[in-house]
Amino acid sequence: MSVLIVIPARHASTRYPGKPLVDLRGASGQPRSLIRRSWDAAMAVGGVDRVVIATDDDRIRDHAQGFGAEVVMTATTCRNGTERCAEAVARLGLPPDIVVNLQGDAPLTPAWFVEDLVAALRADPGSDVATPVLRCTGRMRADLIADRHAGRVGGTTAVFGHDRQALYFSKEVIPFAADAFGEDDPSPVFHHVGVYAYRPAALAEYASWPEGRLERLEGLEQLRFLERGRRIRCVEVESHGRQFWELNNPEDVSRLEAMMRAMNLD
Template sequence: MSVLIVIPARYASTRYPGKPLVELRGASGQARTLIERSWRAACKVAGVARVVVATDDARIRDTATAFGAEVVMTSSECRNGTERCAEAHAALGGGHDIVVNLQGDAPLTPHWFIEALVDGLAADPAAEIATPVLRCEGAMLAALRADRAAGRVGGTTAVFGATGHALYFSKEVVPYTGCDYPDAAPTPVFHHVGVYAYRPAALAAYPGWPVGPLETLEGLEQLRFLENGRAVACVEVEARGRQFWELNNPSDVPRIESMMAEMGLD
């Protein structure tokens, strides 16, 4: 089984322009850009044939090639990371059994999340895409709620059925629980980890599907699969003591740096 990891990265983010080139300091104080940290995370994944950065921006290309990444230039017309992955896979000539989209705003993504994701998609022939979900403990749920109360998007939550296939994804905290939980207690809320594994046929079809109302309202690319009746497998992953957070806003930089320091990550 041939697995390709694509790291889509664009400079012109609406919420955080230039985000891939933001520097994060690790436990020793070493500063590395977000795109480099995402690439380093991808390179730790076992069983991967190739890792590429896909971008439409020369600044990101130059930064990525300088630290040793392979770069595929893609169109500025790509509307999201999935479309950029589809274009990159086509530009490389296809030929991979699974394409992984490791979005460049999640440098804390552990390699075992992606390994479990690939295994989960391979084991579920009914699914055309798979994505990891992490059960929230009370502290993480409280952080998600606090961000929403402050008008920030701190993460995405996922709801799935008995088969493990997604019912919905939202930037709101769903499902509603109506109660608080101790910091270390498991909750019924699942944090969606922004990584995807696609079967190539579904990935190639995706850019041709219309953008539906749910994707428009939520700004979540994976909802296009659900709106077009495609099965999305939610693969539950284990934190194993690792803290996880995505870089969505400038205020997330010190939060992620603090997590890296606590976990001794450089």
């Protein structure tokens, strides 16, 4: 089955304008842009036939082409990364068997997260979409809660049923738990990793639907699928000692750089 990775990127981010072009310094101190690091993460995934960056901004296009990336220009009217992926696939012509949306704000995404995701969608013909979730330690859960108390969105959480089908996603920290958890202890909270694998038909259908009510309230594009009764399979992935965080706010730059230094990632 052929696999295409699309990295949607826009300059006009509400929370962090110009985010794709922000430099991050790894263990060596050498700067590389967020979009370059996301491209590098995509290129490290095994079993992928093609990787493209989808953007509506000439600055991102020029920068990405400068480091050798293939770029597809999309409309400024795309409301989110899933719509941008759908347009990119339509512009490329013959669709692959699986489309992966590797959002451009998660440069620490390990290759095996995406590989496990693709394998899970291949094995589950009843699901239209698959997305990875990572069980939070007590420390990760505390960081998410601290961000919410500070008025920031540190990440998205997911809840799912016994069959691993998603029940809901939220920028709040769910499920609520009154218990305390040690820093390295597992908690009942799952951090939603911003990657999706779609079947092309479901992706094309998504782009034809209007924005959903819950999608608009939460600001989470994947809720449009759930509101339309489509199945999203949550695939639990293992960190294997890797730290993971997304770049959602300017404050996350130093956090990501500290993680890269700790993991000796350049």
